[in-house]
Amino acid sequence: MARPPRYDAATLLDSALDLAASGGPAAVTMAAVAKSAGAPSGSVYHRFADRPALLSALWLRTLAGFHTGLLAALEGPEPRAAALAAARHTVEWSRAHPAEARVLRYGPDDFGRASWPPHATRLLREANARAFSAVDSLARRLGAGEPAKSPADGPADGPAEDPAAVERVRIAIVDLPYALVQRHLREGATVPEHALTAVEECAAALLCAKHPDRTE
Amino acid sequence: MARPPRYDAATLLDSALDLAASGGPAAVTMAAVAKSAGAPSGSVYHRFADRPALLSALWLRTLAGFHTGLLAALEGPEPRAAALAAARHTVEWSRAHPAEARVLRYGPDDFGRASWPPHATRLLREANARAFSAVDSLARRLGAGEPAKSPADGPADGPAEDPAAVERVRIAIVDLPYALVQRHLREGATVPEHALTAVEECAAALLCAKHPDRTE
DNA sequence: CCAGTTTTAGAGAGCCTTCTCTAATACGGG
DNA sequence: CCCGTATTAGAGAAGGCTCTCTAAAACTGG
Numbered sequence: 401m402a403r404p405p406r407y408d409a410a411t412l413l414d415s416a417l418d419l420a421a422s423g424g425p426a427a428v429t430m431a432a433v434a435k436s437a438g439a440p441s442g443s444v445y446h447r448f449a450d451r452p453a454l455l456s457a458l459w460l461r462t463l464a465g466f467h468t469g470l471l472a473a474l475e476g477p478e479p480r481a482a483a484l485a486a487a488r489h490t491v492e493w494s495r496a497h498p499a500e501a502r503v504l505r506y507g508p509d510d511f512g513r514a515s516w517p518p519h520a521t522r523l524l525r526e527a528n529a530r531a532f533s534a535v536d537s538l539a540r541r542l543g544a545g546e547p548a549k550s551p552a553d554g555p556a557d558g559p560a561e562d563p564a565a566v567e568r569v570r571i572a573i574v575d576l577p578y579a580l581v582q583r584h585l586r587e588g589a590t591v592p593e594h595a596l597t598a599v600e601e602c603a604a605a606l607l608c609a610k611h612p613d614r615t616e
Numbered sequence: 617m618a619r620p621p622r623y624d625a626a627t628l629l630d631s632a633l634d635l636a637a638s639g640g641p642a643a644v645t646m647a648a649v650a651k652s653a654g655a656p657s658g659s660v661y662h663r664f665a666d667r668p669a670l671l672s673a674l675w676l677r678t679l680a681g682f683h684t685g686l687l688a689a690l691e692g693p694e695p696r697a698a699a700l701a702a703a704r705h706t707v708e709w710s711r712a713h714p715a716e717a718r719v720l721r722y723g724p725d726d727f728g729r730a731s732w733p734p735h736a737t738r739l740l741r742e743a744n745a746r747a748f749s750a751v752d753s754l755a756r757r758l759g760a761g762e763p764a765k766s767p768a769d770g771p772a773d774g775p776a777e778d779p780a781a782v783e784r785v786r787i788a789i790v791d792l793p794y795a796l797v798q799r800h801l802r803e804g805a806t807v808p809e810h811a812l813t814a815v816e817e818c819a820a821a822l823l824c825a826k827h828p829d830r831t832e
Numbered sequence: 833c834c835a836g837t838t839t840t841a842g843a844g845a846g847c848c849t850t851c852t853c854t855a856a857t858a859c860g861g862g
Numbered sequence: 863c864c865c866g867t868a869t870t871a872g873a874g875a876a877g878g879c880t881c882t883c884t885a886a887a888a889c890t891g892g
Contacts (some may be wrong), residue, residue, distance in 0.1 A: 402868035507802040579795030586723040618838035619888040
């Protein structure tokens with residue numbers, strides 16, 4: 401009932417991904433995407449209302465690709481194994497998807513979040529909330545296996561929720577792998593294999609040391 | 617013997633810093649810097665040959681500001697205290713200099729390193745080499761205090777230099793504090809105070825756990 | 833007070849980008 | 863076979879950015 405599409409949204413986003421990976425968000429211009437995909441500029445505007453719409457789609461698609469594996473790892477049955485798997489996932493996914501990982505170096509603000517359509521802004525908020533709550537609940541599960549420390553310390557609702565402990569878990573399984581990956585990507589290199597073992601060791605060390613009793 | 621300057625390089629770089637901190641590298645246009653400083657565009661081009669020259673000056677000035685304190689901390693007499701001081705410095709400096717810290721979120725490539733003048737490229741290489749070697753030598757000093765592990769493992773020239781151990785130190789005192797700081801900055805927030813204690817705890821934990829004998 | 837030098841001041845050319853608009857095109861259903 | 867629709871195709875207006883160029887201005891040493 402209609403002419404078949406030659407340049408669909410996914411294809412155009414692939415071009416946008418390449419441009420963003422090699423030249424940063426600023427390199428993703430509508431003209432550059434069109435040229436890189438071999439399409440006329442009209443076709444790009446046929447798929448995406450404007451540049452913010454394209455940038456938001458690129459960010460959300462990339463983030464979703466990363467989150468699926470991360471969430472799967474975080475929801476593993478055994479808390480400790482799940483934490484280590486999540487830490488590993490960041491490194492492995494970045495090694496397998498270098499272009500996407502380069503995009504996630506930036507933040508949504510760098511991709512013009514301020515001018516995104518409301519729809520995209522909502523999706524971003526939901527995706528981030530989902531990931532954050534998954535990390536949070538894993539941190540709770542990890543804490544539940546430990547001996548309770550001081551029950552009269554704050555309004556512990558469900559299991560004990562020491563914000564500092566949650567923060568430590570978050571550092572071990574999110575920030576630390578992310579930092580290591582980004583260091584290599586920032587230098588223009590790919591993520592080396594030994595980054596994986598480094599992350600495993602460091603995450604294990606951080607998950608072990610729970611009590612900050614050793615002040616010095 | 618000449619007309620006194622009204623807009624010197626430092627003032628213009630201050631404007632560029634504000635623009636970069638709030639809008640990223642793309643927001644640092646010659647026109648925007650001129651407007652933000654209240655100067656005509658000619659004055660900007662009088663100080664900086666072209667945009668890459670200005671961007672390189674901005675990056676190098678910002679990096680130098682961060683490096684001075686970092687190098688001072690790394691060169692402390694007692695290795696372990698020096699390592700913890702270095703980790704702390706990243707957080708404290710970022711809290712004290714939010715705009716500069718936002719700039720360092722990016723990499724030199726985002727500030728157009730490919731088109732920098734050779735002079736600037738050389739300065740960058742030197743600054744990075746200095747910082748890297750300071751971390752490296754601190755890692756060596758830290759390792760020297762520990763019991764030697766397996767002397768017949770690689771061409772140990774001076775003190776034992778296990779690349780994995782150096783990497784672990786680098787993660788503890790550079791990557792980890794950087795990651796924590798950038799997480800807050802990426803979200804548009806400032807770095808909270810509790811980030812400092814989190815970094816201290818995590819760095820201490822990582823510096824303690826040296827031997828990767830606990831595989832699981 | 834003058835000559836010399838640095839700096840301000842801003843107009844404008846050339847290029848690139850975003851976005852719009854019109855026309856042509858290719859396919860499927862009846 | 864033909865109509866309706868989704869899509870391609872690309873020209874072009876409007877605006878921003880980089881960079882150049884000319885002229886004026888402001889200060890200092892003699």
